[in-house]
Amino acid sequence: MTLQIVYASRNGVTRECVQMLASHFSSNFEIRLIDIEKDEPDLDEGNFVVGGPIRYGKLYKPVRNFIKANAKRLQDRVIGVFLCSGLPGMAQEYKRKVFPSAWLERAPFGDFGGELKPDKLKGMDKMVVKMVRAQILQEEADIPADDNDFSRALPEIVPENIERFALALKRDLLEKRSGN
Numbered sequence: 001m002t003l004q005i006v007y008a009s010r011n012g013v014t015r016e017c018v019q020m021l022a023s024h025f026s027s028n029f030e031i032r033l034i035d036i037e038k039d040e041p042d043l044d045e046g047n048f049v050v051g052g053p054i055r056y057g058k059l060y061k062p063v064r065n066f067i068k069a070n071a072k073r074l075q076d077r078v079i080g081v082f083l084c085s086g087l088p089g090m091a092q093e094y095k096r097k098v099f100p101s102a103w104l105e106r107a108p109f110g111d112f113g114g115e116l117k118p119d120k121l122k123g124m125d126k127m128v129v130k131m132v133r134a135q136i137l138q139e140e141a142d143i144p145a146d147d148n149d150f151s152r153a154l155p156e157i158v159p160e161n162i163e164r165f166a167l168a169l170k171r172d173l174l175e176k177r178s179g180n
């Protein structure tokens with residue numbers, strides 16, 4: 001039973017996350033990673049997981065276009081959706097905004113976290129990430145805290161969420177395989 005994981009990644013973080021996701025499946029599962037900017041999915045069969053990074057409050061365009069074109073067609077075969085994003089506490093809101101509600105009724109959601117690392121970026125992306133980091137750290141500084149508390153509020157990939165998401169997908173695939 002194939003699982004096609006459809007994604008796109010502007011700066012590589014989402015790619016790293018889907019590779020982590022795939023590493024949780026043994027060879028009993030046929031997992032295909034589909035970078036929608038260069039690979040062709042087989043839309044006629046199998047199960048799908050779909051997701052990508054949030055940029056400027058929206059899902060990265062290649063994934064957004066894929067969802068728009070295939071929302072109905074894949075409705076009964078999307079078994080999971082996921083996002084990479086940088087702003088703390090926003091993932092649930094983004095989820096409702098970017099995925100069709102018919103998908104969300106049955107598909108579990110993975111909040112994979114994300115990275116805001118300017119040194120890895122160029123041009124406009126670098127500037128924006130610097131600004132967002134400064135904003136997040138400023139908001140943190142506004143919260144009254146111990147003078148010796150330099151806690152980190154900057155986002156990271158959350159491997160535990162990826163693992164829990166993989167477990168839910170495996171359970172679903174095994175149930176499907178046994179015909180339940």
Ligand SMILES: Cc1cc2nc3c(=O)[nH]c(=O)nc-3n(C[C@H](O)[C@H](O)[C@H](O)COP(=O)(O)O)c2cc1C
Pocket residue numbers: 008009010011012013014015053054055056057058084085086087088090113114115116124125126128129
């Ligand atoms: C130009 C730019 C805009 C972004 N806008 C948002 C945003 O609006 N909300 C958010 O939560 N994260 C935002 N992020 C953070 C990304 O979602 C995060 O860096 C993610 O890990 C990027 O994944 P990618 O490397 O696969 O492109 C932005 C990042 C960049 C570079």
